[in-house]
Amino acid sequence: MKNAWNAQGRIDMDERITPRRFAAGLPGDIPRHWLPGNEFVSSLLNAYTILVPANEAFYIRTLNACLPHVRDETLLGRCQDFIRQEAQHGVAHKRYWDNLDAQGYAYRGFERMVDRWVFRVMDRFAPLWFRASLVSCVEHINAFLGYEFLSQSILASADPRMRDLMEWHFAEEIEHRAVAFDLLQAVSPRYPVRLLGAITTSTLFYLLMTGLTTALLAQDRRLWRKATWRQAAWHLGTGHGMARRTLQHLLDYLRPGFHPFRLPGADALAAGVLTRQASRQPPAVVAMGTRT
Ligand SMILES: [Fe+2]
Ligand SMILES: [Fe+2]
Structure with a gap:
């Protein structure tokens, strides 16, 4: 996994992405505030x-719909590996829903509503070029979130089971960060398409995340505590600097010459996490075999 610039200064497209299964348990004794x-x-x-x-x-639905329009065999293979990684992310995160249910959180109605009124509506009414652009931008967001959480060791003191889940996902988001962008370039490379997808995605992503985070904190009766707001200020401002860094990463995506591979040190960070998790006994993540 080295998404790198080769000796000619061009992106090496032959690098493989390894699909992995999250094999570690997520038992019921993980605390609700696991950091x-x-x-x-x-x-x-x-x-x-x-x-x-x-x-x-x-x-996954968007990439599958794009595949018949892709002629480049290497990109096709990378898209297939991307799909296998994302499918495993969904499976692993959904396993943690049992813990959220047991902790008494009410979120399933909201989740179903988002799926029905955002994603299914997009499937039905949005043109493929627009959906591809949405996925390209949200994959940039996933990758820079992963990069910031890993490079700043934000989860260093987290419950180790949740740290494993999140860091595995973040590392793989870094590993496959260029696939959706390269696919967008193959199916619809015009700049206004990227811009429109970026505006829509960033608005939706941060609205949904803010709304759901607020709802979870309200259910815990932590929303109006000073300590919670101090934590938010630390994360977004003076400590992790996530508000400023998010803005920088989003503006970076809008540069005409942007490419996701240009994220200094990201591949080494991701490889470090994945190697550590795979080599532990028993392993937290298990490679699922690569394409032939
Ligand atoms: Fe993912
Ligand atoms: Fe992803």
Whole structure:
């Protein structure tokens, strides 16, 4: 897994993406605020966990619809590996829903509503070029979220089971970060398409994440506590700097010469996580075999 610039200064497209299964358990004793002392980030990533399966099922449907228009065999193979990785993300995150249910969170109605009124409506009414652009932008968001969480070790003190789940997902988001963008370039490379997808995706993503995080914190009766707001200010502002960094990453995506491979140190970060998780006994993640 080295999505790298080759000696000629061009992107090496032959690098393989390895589909993996998340093999570790997610037992019922994982605390509801599994990042100790930080119910804000715990709830933010619980919201992410709730939104992942429908979101990623939409990516998979979109890529499958694009495949007949792709002539490049290498890109076709990368799309197939991308689909296998995303399918496993949905499966693993959905396993954690049992814990959320046992903890008494009400979220399933909201999740179904989002799937029906956002993703299924997009499937039915949005043209393929627009859906491909939405997926390309949200994959950039997934990749830079993963990059920031891994490079800043934000989950270092998290419950190890949840740390494994999130860091495996973040590492694979980094690993396959260029696939949806390259697919968009193959099916609809015009800049206004990228711009329209970016505006729509970033608005929807942050509205949904904010709404669901707020709802989870309200259900915990933590929404109006000063400590929660201090945690939010630390995460978004003075500490992890996520508001400023998010804006930088989103503006980066709008540069005409943007390509997702240009994320310094990202591949080494992801490889470090995946190697550590795969080499542990028993392994947290297991490779599922590559294409022939
Ligand atoms: Fe994913
Ligand atoms: Fe992804």
